[in-house]
Amino acid sequence: MSLELTKGRAILPGYSDINIVDDLLTWLRTTPDAEVDLTRCSSAHMAVFQLLLIARPRLVTTATLEFERSDWRHLLARAGLPIALEERT
Amino acid sequence: MNELLEQFVNESRDLIEEASRALLSLEQAPQDREALGALFRCVHTIKGASGLFEIRPFTMAVHAGEDLLDAVRAGDVRFTPALADLLLDLLDAVADWLNALETSGELPDRSDATAEALAEALQSQLAVGHTDISDAVTETRPQKVEAGLQADLPPGAPASLLAAAENLSRVTYQPDRTAFYSGSDPLRTVLTTPDLRWFGPRIPDPLPSLETFDPFEAVLGFDIVTGADQAALETHFLYVEDQVTIAALPGAPGDHCTLSDEQRNAARALVDSQRRLLQANAATTSCHDAVATVLRRIAGAMGMPDVSTRIAAFESDGPQAHAFLNDLIDAMADRLDQPPPLETRPEPSISPADDAPAPELAEVSSAPRKATAIRVDAERIDQLMNLAGELIVAKNALPFLARRAEEISGGRALVREIKAQHDAINRIAEELQSAVKTIRMVPVGSVLGRFNRLVRDLSRKLSKRITLEIIGEDTEADKAVVEELADPMVHLIRNAIDHGLETPEERRNAGKSEVGLIRLTARQQEDSVVIEVADDGRGIDIDRVKAKALEKGVIDADALARLSDDQALQLILTPGLSTREEISDLSGRGVGMDVVASMVRRVGGQIGLQSTPGQGTTVRISLPLSMAVQRLMMVEVDGGLYGVAVEAVVESQRLPRSMIHRHRNDEIAQLRGRIIPLLRLHELFGAAKSEPKDEINILVVEQDGTEVGLVVDRFHAGVDVIVKPMEGILAGAGCYSGTALLGDGSVLLALDLQEVLSCRWN
Numbered sequence: 001m002s003l004e005l006t007k008g009r010a011i012l013p014g015y016s017d018i019n020i021v022d023d024l025l026t027w028l029r030t031t032p033d034a035e036v037d038l039t040r041c042s043s044a045h046m047a048v049f050q051l052l053l054i055a056r057p058r059l060v061t062t063a064t065l066e067f068e069r070s071d072w073r074h075l076l077a078r079a080g081l082p083i084a085l086e087e088r089t
Numbered sequence: 090m091n092e093l094l095e096q097f098v099n100e101s102r103d104l105i106e107e108a109s110r111a112l113l114s115l116e117q118a119p120q121d122r123e124a125l126g127a128l129f130r131c132v133h134t135i136k137g138a139s140g141l142f143e144i145r146p147f148t149m150a151v152h153a154g155e156d157l158l159d160a161v162r163a164g165d166v167r168f169t170p171a172l173a174d175l176l177l178d179l180l181d182a183v184a185d186w187l188n189a190l191e192t193s194g195e196l197p198d199r200s201d202a203t204a205e206a207l208a209e210a211l212q213s214q215l216a217v218g219h220t221d222i223s224d225a226v227t228e229t230r231p232q233k234v235e236a237g238l239q240a241d242l243p244p245g246a247p248a249s250l251l252a253a254a255e256n257l258s259r260v261t262y263q264p265d266r267t268a269f270y271s272g273s274d275p276l277r278t279v280l281t282t283p284d285l286r287w288f289g290p291r292i293p294d295p296l297p298s299l300e301t302f303d304p305f306e307a308v309l310g311f312d313i314v315t316g317a318d319q320a321a322l323e324t325h326f327l328y329v330e331d332q333v334t335i336a337a338l339p340g341a342p343g344d345h346c347t348l349s350d351e352q353r354n355a356a357r358a359l360v361d362s363q364r365r366l367l368q369a370n371a372a373t374t375s376c377h378d379a380v381a382t383v384l385r386r387i388a389g390a391m392g393m394p395d396v397s398t399r400i401a402a403f404e405s406d407g408p409q410a411h412a413f414l415n416d417l418i419d420a421m422a423d424r425l426d427q428p429p430p431l432e433t434r435p436e437p438s439i440s441p442a443d444d445a446p447a448p449e450l451a452e453v454s455s456a457p458r459k460a461t462a463i464r465v466d467a468e469r470i471d472q473l474m475n476l477a478g479e480l481i482v483a484k485n486a487l488p489f490l491a492r493r494a495e496e497i498s499g500g501r502a503l504v505r506e507i508k509a510q511h512d513a514i515n516r517i518a519e520e521l522q523s524a525v526k527t528i529r530m531v532p533v534g535s536v537l538g539r540f541n542r543l544v545r546d547l548s549r550k551l552s553k554r555i556t557l558e559i560i561g562e563d564t565e566a567d568k569a570v571v572e573e574l575a576d577p578m579v580h581l582i583r584n585a586i587d588h589g590l591e592t593p594e595e596r597r598n599a600g601k602s603e604v605g606l607i608r609l610t611a612r613q614q615e616d617s618v619v620i621e622v623a624d625d626g627r628g629i630d631i632d633r634v635k636a637k638a639l640e641k642g643v644i645d646a647d648a649l650a651r652l653s654d655d656q657a658l659q660l661i662l663t664p665g666l667s668t669r670e671e672i673s674d675l676s677g678r679g680v681g682m683d684v685v686a687s688m689v690r691r692v693g694g695q696i697g698l699q700s701t702p703g704q705g706t707t708v709r710i711s712l713p714l715s716m717a718v719q720r721l722m723m724v725e726v727d728g729g730l731y732g733v734a735v736e737a738v739v740e741s742q743r744l745p746r747s748m749i750h751r752h753r754n755d756e757i758a759q760l761r762g763r764i765i766p767l768l769r770l771h772e773l774f775g776a777a778k779s780e781p782k783d784e785i786n787i788l789v790v791e792q793d794g795t796e797v798g799l800v801v802d803r804f805h806a807g808v809d810v811i812v813k814p815m816e817g818i819l820a821g822a823g824c825y826s827g828t829a830l831l832g833d834g835s836v837l838l839a840l841d842l843q844e845v846l847s848c849r850w851n
Binding site: 075 | 269289290297308309
């Protein structure tokens with residue numbers, strides 16, 4: 001599974017490795033009101049994490065991002081990134 | 090000593106010198122950003138390089154220095170004379186350690202303790218400095234504190250973590266900016282921390298903007314709270330140990346910690362400094378905040394939960410703030426003056442703590458080191474070499490002067506005197522030149538050693554098993570010559586491995602060992618350094634070389650018929666000839682041996698090949714030991730003087746016309762059983778035809794294994810000259826390698842034999 005970039009939404013793959021940051025960065029730079037879908041993404045490289053922290057896109061998830069020891073996504077919520085909860089489809 | 094360590098020692102010494110200079114100029118002008126930058130870079134470089142060796146105390150101390158300088162650069166800590174003293178102590182200690190490393194390859198026995206003391210002293214400056222600058226206090230403003238013991242928890246971590254009285258550690262992990270390039274993922278390292286209780290990012294302020302952000306640069310750090318013990322944490326962060334700090338969090342209320350006398354004194358000094366700070370900045374809120382922060386940290390480190398709790402309730406802009414802080418300072422100072430409680434507990438910091446008494450910095454020995462080697466800018470040596478060369482050329486004027494003196498009547502005595510002076514100056518000039526030459530001499534091994542990696546990589550890529558043998562690495566040659574060697578050698582080795590050596594299977598079938606051999610040999614031969622690249626591969630198929638040469642029109646059938654096999658082999662060195670059918674991505678189309686040959690000739694060298702089918706090929710490069718001054722043999726053609734490199738001259742002969750024969754359009758001479766083609770320079774230079782003479786002068790030269798007789802008018806003496814390449818519109822003139830100035834002011838044209846011969850035969 002790889003990074004999917006649609007008109008206003010980027011869907012991160014299950015493991016978002018460093019190879020996607022270049023594309024994601026270019027997309028974030030050129031996409032106003034960008035949404036990044038974390039639904040599938042359970043783990044990511046630090047490069048992806050820090051890119052999201054800097055770009056501060058709206059995050060799309062199916063669960064609230066609360067602290068869990070082995071998960072990193074709650075850090076984004078704690079950093080105040082806007083979150084849109086979506087029903088799991 | 091290990092070569093890498095030797096290089097580290099030498100370079101670090103230079104860096105220490107540079108750092109000392111920068112430090113001293115910083116003392117004069119603390120605002121000098123450039124000096125500060127230079128100082129930081131030096132310390133940073135030493136730290137980085139020290140990580141390659143097993144010298145932990147060294148790295149630890151320098152690291153602490155780097156942290157401090159980083160804080161100074163960021164404006165968090167003010168540069169003070171006391172700080173300069175400490176940094177100079179650090180540099181002195183490092184210099185001593187380098188001496189020890191040079192002599193024994195190890196750090197001295199007490200380096201652990203010295204390094205610790207240094208690191209502690211440097212770190213304490215970091216804490217003091219933070220409070221010195223009121224601008225920085227907003228960053229250290231205390232978080233809203235709910236309970237006293239939360240003081241040392243990372244910002245944002247819940248106080249409940251400390252509710253249970255257990256030993257927790259706080260890990261601060263700041264990955265290198267280039268961490269991603271080494272393939273590491275710091276986030277993963279954080280997530281897999283043993284017994285991870287909490288973690289959060291350390292976000293730089295300001296964050297890079299999205300427009301300028303480099304996504305491959307690690308900008309975040311992490312704060313981690315973990316219940317794992319020190320050993321487990323050290324193992325987990327082993328590969329990034331220079332990027333993490335591990336500190337124990339204070340335990341549950343009621344715990345006490347003991348401080349060593351030194352720590353107690355340091356804490357006392359800190360408390361006192363806060364008192365002075367309050368006195369100096371009585372009214373400001375930010376000053377109150379800063380003092381409260383420092384006191385809170387001291388209380389946390391010393392296990393004074395009650396103090397921490399009091400500070401937590403403190404309001405920095407309240408009317409009683411000043412008095413409150415003063416009272417607190419008094420109370421803490423009293424506590425620090427009391428003898429330590431008997432109850433003991435491990436040190437609050439789990440950084441290595443030695444039971445040995447803390448060392449005095451003064452113990453760092455400062456015995457002067459005798460300078461055995463100095464590093465000199467290569468440009469200065471080049472300048473010296475040029476001057477020595479000019480001197481040699483200038484002294485060439487004396488024989489001309491002597492000749493003119495001879496023309497004056499009664500000048501005999503003067504001539505003798507001039508000749509005697511010439512001899513003396515000649516001797517000194519030559520000694521001077523050879524002395525300068527030896528300065529520039531470097532072992533060829535510095536280039537040959539690089540090829541280990543190349544051979545290893547190529548053998549993997551081509552699935553060939555190869556042994557690389559290097560002989561005569563100590564052979565010395567001029568630095569410039571050695572540098573010129575690298576490129577042609579890479580091509581030759583690639584060719585040998587790609588085209589020369591067979592696959593293991595082919596070798597087995599040929600009854601050879603599966604492991605191929607590449608042998609690099611260097612030796613000095615008279616005024617040249619000879620390098621051979623030999624392989625024990627399939628050898629060169631001479632019939633195919635000949636066929637290709639004919640097919641490509643490199644040579645005509647007649648000329649080819651006259652060549653011996655050995656001479657025909659040298660055709661490989663001519664442009665446009667390649668015998669390999671397929672093009673490999675490795676060396677292209679036999680990577681033009683002609684390119685290699687022209688590289689070698691450009692620096693005045695010669696190249697030749699030998700090959701035995703089935704047994705291997707040897708390429709032999711001979712380069713002048715030095716490229717600055719050349720010895721040329723002077724010949725005269727139509728009144729003009731030309732120079733031929735002495736190394737190329739085989740002999741000079743005066744032959745009767747009867748010994749000159751004509752074969753079709755070419756003249757040849759028979760000389761002691763050898764047939765030597767003749768080249769009349771008169772014709773080549775388009776000079777007026779001279780009267781036929783009974784005898785002709787022939788200068789026999791050898792170029793790439795082929796002998797040719799140059800027909801000239803007259804022979805002159807040999808001369809040492811500096812050949813300057815042609816410039817401007819003459820740059821493209823073939824046949825000449827350059828010009829040289831003679832003692833009488835006239836200009837000598839140095840011949841490029843390779844070009845001369847190719848002009849003639851093509």
